[in-house]
Amino acid sequence: MPSLYLIVPIVILLVALAVWLFMWAVKSGQFEDLEGPAHRILLDDDLKPDQEKDKNPD
Amino acid sequence: MNTKMEQNCFHCGLPVPATASYSVDINGRQEPMCCRGCQAVAQAIVNNGLTAFYEQRTGVSPKGSEQLPEILKQMELYDRQDLQNSFVEINENEVREASLMLEGIVCSACVWLNEKHVNALPGVVEFHINYSTQRARLRWDDSQIHLSDILKAISEIGYIAHPYNPDHQEQIHRKERQKSLRRIFIAGIGMMQVMTFAVALYAGAYQDMDQTTKIFFWWISLLIATPVVLYAAQPFFVSAWRDLKSRHLGMDVPVSLAIGGAYLASVWATVTQQGEVYFDSVSMFTFFLLTGRFLEMSARQRAGQAAEELMRLLPAFALRKTAEGEEMIPVADLVVGDQVVIKPGDIVPVDGTVVEGSSSVDESLLTGESKALRRINGDFLVGGSVNIESPLLMRVDKIGEETVHASIVRLLDRAQTEKPEIARIADRVAGWFVAALLIVATVVAWWWWQHAPEDAFWIVLATLVVTCPCALSLATPAAIAAATSTLTRLGVLTTRGHALETLSRVNHIVFDKTGTLTEGRLKLEQIKILHESDEVSCLAIAAALESWSEHPIAKILSRNKSKTITATGINAIAGKGVEGIIDNRRYRIGSYDFVSGLYTDAVDPVTSDRRCSQVYLGNEKHMLAVFILSDAIRTGAQEALRTIKKQGIAIHLLSGDDSETVESVAQTLELQNYKARMLPEDKLAYVQDLQSKGHVVAMVGDGVNDAPVLARAQVSLAMGGGTQLAHASADMILLSEELQHLPESIHMARRTLGIIRQNLFWAVLYNVTAIPLAASGFIAPWMAALGMSASSLLVVLNALRLKKLTGQ
Structure with missing residues (x-):
């Protein structure tokens, strides 16, 4: 099973990359407000009052 | 209520008084507004092209208040360099950075509205609100815009921002x-x-x-x-x-x-x-x-x-009186002996004594007493209370840590540290467990060392792994975490780990009255017409007179103010009422004695009913009407209390109010155990007495005065609309403000305890059966590992059943 000796190190590298990415995300404060962005995306900043009819009524 | 009130304010959702005629054009429709404050706020939102806010919001906005010039002027103090030192960071190029606490955020649309509005101001570099904490970071260019301008812009759209020092x-x-x-x-x-x-x-x-x-x-x-x-x-x-x-x-x-x-x-x-x-x-x-x-x-x-x-x-600034005049200074700079002017509507900044003037003050934030108290020369003023009627000159007696306000905070701290008894019990059990585990492992090691030294290590290891208290230590936290998240969805926030466990064992609940069982604010309940008049005109006259007074009751009555009727020759007499002339007729509004002093005809007095606040209106001839105001009981309170009784829990009502009011509430809610005129110390003693009889007591409250009791009771719940101090000292917070969620939480807590018991039973059973097997060498280490993982998983999955919200 020589392929294992190639795949497993690649997995380790990917994990290391994921860890690094996460550490960066924590450090840059992306986990500080876990609720806001979920709501913010629903409120379109570019929305002008006269464009409102394009939006889904709810 | 008898008055016609069909419409609700488009901005704040409160009913629009029959006599009010405010409206704002929003997306081509004239929307009704209840007062000038809401109208101004809504107009500002429309003018800034932010009407999308009204379509996106999911909660009602706070009531708009008019921008009084003195408040705006006070904001300018925040621009002072010496004051900014404590909370502003100055970066290079005049860019400054501050943290703001925002009041009035109810939904995500509020966040959007504030960010959009403030970011559009020239000179604002960045304004970002954290939705979870409702705090904001603000960066601005001081050469283009001042902090006070930004604060004003926020108050223009109906929110209040306080700069604070992120400590x-x-x-x-x-x-x-x-x-x-x-x-x-x-x-x-x-x-x-x-x-x-x-x-x-x-x-x-x-x-x-x-x-x-x-x-x-x-x-x-x-x-x-x-x-x-x-x-x-x-x-x-x-x-x-x-x-x-x-x-x-x-x-x-x-x-x-x-x-x-x-x-x-x-x-x-x-x-x-x-x-x-x-x-x-x-x-x-x-x-x-x-x-x-x-x-x-x-x-x-x-x-x-x-x-x-x-x-x-407590306010950030105080108006100090000096030989040269009056000056606004930060409260932190006050020293004992200073003289401070407290205007009507201001909050008393520190503890002190009245040296000049007389007024009534509202101490409800600190003592829970819902009625205003008279304060004259020589009387003591508590920091945190609100001056209602007329200006007072106060001599500063105590500052900082010595004030009553600070001592309440300390009392709370102490009560909180005395608390975690239950946590200690769990720890003690763990102590026994680990001791037993070590003894078993030693015995096993010793025995195998004597008989088969080559297998000894692996058998001891299997024993240690099998007896691993994973399932045991996950049993409680997993169940509590699952139940907590379910309750949070319901609007009940659990802030301390032990709360659920204790809540399930509660057999006595103590309620505070004002703000907990009742709404916590006076409402116009009824108008009794006494002499050939009609409700609408009486209301209008009352509103015209009361709009000159700062008294909380006056504020309720003045909401019906109309533009056509105005009063002249106003004379407000502190503690009694207001006199004024409307259409060449002299009117008085206020207490019975005050109003009846205006006419000579003896009219039989209205039967006094002290359960509610009564305001009389009369002219020079006779008494016209009596307005009855009361603090309404929360909807669903009766039902909730009945369910709690069915759960086998005794209910107590303790209030700082007078006995008539408390009695009437107790009667409506069918409560037998109630006590009136209770000071925070009395409430504390009452709860301690119950506890000394071996009862498990829960306390539900909302005020600062409840805080020590909340901290003392084994488990405590604060109302979402209550004071911050109450929140801080409570184990759970009823964010939903629905009393009905209280019995549901108790039910949930009992279910949680059931699950915890099942988990513990399983964990113990697993360990007890596995230990002899492992000790006798029947279990291979890999089996032990699998068993250890499986037992933990089972416990977690069992706990996840609490994610489902089932009816009672």
Whole structure:
């Protein structure tokens, strides 16, 4: 099973990359407000009052 | 209510008074507004092209208030350099940075509205609101715009922003949170990776995996599990070490022993290439425990923030009287002996004595007394109370830590530290457990060493792994974490881990009245017409007169103010009422004696009913009407209390109000145990008395005066609309303000306890059956590892059943 000796190190590298990415995300404060962005995306900043009819009524 | 009130204010949702005629054009429609304040706010939102806010919001906005020039002027003080030193950071190029606390945020649309509005101001570099904490970071260019302009812009759209000093505590919290998140992630990703290899190894055990591959997988697992144990699981080791140093065995001791022991054994197995590895169990266990602790920490931090916001009760500035005149200075600069002017509507900044003037003050925030109190020359003024009628000159007696306000905070601190008895019991059990475990392991080791020394190590290891208290230590936190998140969805925030456990054992509930069982604010209940008049004109006259007074009752009546009727020759007499002339007729509004002093005809007095506040209106001839105001009982209170009684819990009502009011509420709610005129000390004594009889007491309250009792009761709940201090001292917060959620929470707590018992039963059963098997050498280490993981998983899955909200 020589392929294992190639795949497993690649997995380790990917994990290391994921860890690094996460550490960066924590450090840059992306986990500080876990609720806001979920709501913010629903409120379109570019929305002008006269464009409102394009939006889904709810 | 008898008056016609069909419409609700488009902005704040409160009913529009019949006599009001305010409206704003929003998207081509004239929307009704209840007052000038709401009208101004809505107009500002429309003018800035932000009407999308009204379509996106999911809650009603706070009532708009008119921008009084003195408040706007006060905001300008925030521009002063010496004052900014404490809360503003100055970066290069005149760019400054400050933290703001925002009041009035109810939904995500509010966040959007504020950000959009403030970011559009020229000179604002960045304005970002954290939705979870309702605090904002503001960066602005001081050469283009001043802080006060930004604060004014925020108040223009109906919100209030206070600059504050993000102190040490907040930064510690942030660091703690980041550290925990990192640990959870390392443990989580480590768990997933190691599990992949573990599955291959388990399968390989049956399909004859060759030795080289197996050892290779072991080394890889070791590589991944090492950071999990050394970094992610570090808090358990640290706390276990602290426990050992203080010579007591907490839950973290067996936890660390399990993690450390299983890890070291696995390392030994990998290096010597014999035996079994437990890297998967170690990572999984660490991950589950860390997640549970993180959830608990988040809830606690959220509650802690509330305590910090308590300082908002006190104003930032005071008007000091000096020989040269009056000057506005920061409250922190006040010294004992200073003379401070307190205008009507202002909050008393520190404790002191009245030296000039007389007025009534509202101490309800501190004492819970809902009626205003008279304060004249020589009387004591408590910091945090509100001056209602006329200006007072006060001599500063106590500042800073010596004030009553500060002492309440201290009282609360002490009560909070006295609390965690239940946590200690759990720790003691863990202590016994770990002691027993060590004894068993020693006995097993000794016995096998005598009989079969070559197998001894692996059998002892299997015993240690099998007896690992993973399931036992996950049993409670997993169930509590699941129940907590379900309750949070319901609008009940659990801020302390033990709350649910204790709530399920409660057999006495103590309620505060004002703001808890009742709405906490006076409402116009009824108008009794006494002499040939009609309600609408009486209301209009009352409103015209009362709009000159700052008294809280006057404010309710003046909401019906119309434009056509205005009063002249106003004479407001503190503590009595208001006199004025309308259409050449003299009117008086206020207490019975005051109003009846205006006419000579003896009219039989209206039967006095002290259960509610009554305001009389009369002219020179006779009494016209009496307005009856009362604090309405919350909807659903009756039903909720009935359900609680059915759950076998005794209900008590303790209030600071007078006995008639309390009696009437108790009668409506069918309560037998009630006490009126209770000071915070009395309430505390009452609860202590119940506790000394062996009862488990829950306290439900909302005010600052309830805080010590909330902290003292075994478990306490604060109303969402209550004061921050009440929030800080409570174990649970009823954010929904629905009393009906209280019996539901109790039901949930009882279910949680049931699940915890099942979990514990399972964990103990597993350990008890597995120990003899392992000790007698029947269990191979890999079976022990599988059993350990499976037992933990079962406990977690059982706990997840609490995620479902079932009716009673």
